[in-house]
Every structure is written in structure tokens, then in C-alpha cells.
Amino acid sequence: MDSVSHTVKRPRRYNSPLRAGQAAATRQQVLDAAWQLFTRQGYAATTVSQVASAAGVSVDTLYTTVGRKPVLLREVVESAISGTSRAVPAEERDYVVQVRAAGTAATKIHIYAQAVVGMSPRTAPVFIALRDAALSDADCAALEAEISSRRAANxxxxxxxxxxxxxxxxxxxxxxxxxxxxxxxxxxHYTQLVATRGWSPRQFGDYLAELWQRLFIA
Known part of the structure; x- marks a missing residue:
């Protein structure tokens, strides 16, 4: 009797870079849509369904990709701070590395002032939205307190x-x-001078650098 060799086929595991890229793109679409809605109409007035619709995904996909509304707000805030789709610890951010490597106080101040200018167009609107939402939402109040405390420590x-x-x-x-x-x-402060008084972001950055240098450096 002939012996027959049986080969067991294992299910193929998909870990496609294309699939990972698509997931990252979907996540970014969701965060961008949430940023737009939270900053334009406020956290309380924005529904998860509206964010999903604006992002072109289903609500289930939004929940799978990011999470429920409080998590979504946190991810929007962290994304605005880091300039990426993920939270980045302060010590790993490019401008922090540059500040610490600089040799003089004036150079450190200039680098940080320019970093503030680079971040503020995306962070200021969402921070204002978070501040307003914190007045009536406990999750938002806790997140605002956490972000404020973290900024102060930095x-x-x-x-x-x-x-x-x-x-x-x-x-x-x-x-x-x-x-x-x-x-x-x-x-x-950024909103008062740039949005209300009509300063350019560059003016604001130059003002911060000059203010800090004149006040802090002997």
C-alpha cells in the first residue's frame, strides 16, 4: 500500500504594509474630521455620527479605529500637540531635542518660540474647544486639567x-x-493676538522670543 504524505496548510497571516497604511490613513481622516467639527461647532454639539460621516467611514469603523467620543477628543488633542496621528512624549519631539542641544539661552528661546508658532494654528482652536467643553463635561474637564498640568511641568x-x-x-x-x-x-494668548488683533503667526513668534529674552536673560 502506497504511503500518502499529507501537508497541512496553515492559514496565511496578513500583515500587509498596504493594509497598515490604509488603517493609518483612515485614522487620520477621522482625527481631521473630529478636529474640524470640535473646533467649529464645539464638543457637545458634535456627534460621533457627524464625525464618521465627515470622515467618510461608518460609526463602527470610527470606534474600531479610534474609540468613543471622549477617547476621540483625547486623540485629537494629542495629535494636535504632536503634529502626528499619535501622542509623542515631550522629550522625543524634534523641537525639544533642538532646544536642549542649543548652547545659548537666546537660541533655546528662539527655537521654542518658533515651535509654539508652528503648533498653535492646530493646537489653539482645539484647546479653546476643550476649555469650553470642560465647563459642562467631566471627561473634558479631567482632560483639560491633565493637559494644563503637563504643559506647566514641561x-x-x-x-x-x-x-x-x-x-x-x-x-x-x-x-x-x-x-x-x-x-x-x-x-x-495666541488667539487674542492672532485671531482677534490680526497679528501674523510670525509676528507672534517674534514677540514671544523678544519678550522672553528681554525678561529672562541677564
């Missing part, structure tokens, strides 16, 4: 980095410097 690190140059005024504490940077680089 400003303390920035002040300490400036201090290491040996060029700062000795009568100013790191906490004072951090608070000034936290306030003047805020979404509210």
Missing part, C-alpha cells in the same frame, strides 16, 4: 534648561519663568 523643564546656560537673571526663579512661558504661549 515649562519648568524648559526654565531649568535655560538656567543651565548661566545666562538668566538670578532674581527670577524657575517657577516664575515657567509660569510666564505657560501663560504667554497659551492658546488664549
Amino acid at each position: 515649562m519648568v523643564l524648559f526654565a531649568a534648561d535655560l538656567r543651565r546656560t548661566g545666562e538668566l537673571r538670578e532674581d527670577l526663579t524657575d517657577a516664575y519663568i515657567a509660569d510666564v512661558v505657560w501663560a504667554t504661549a497659551s492658546a488664549e
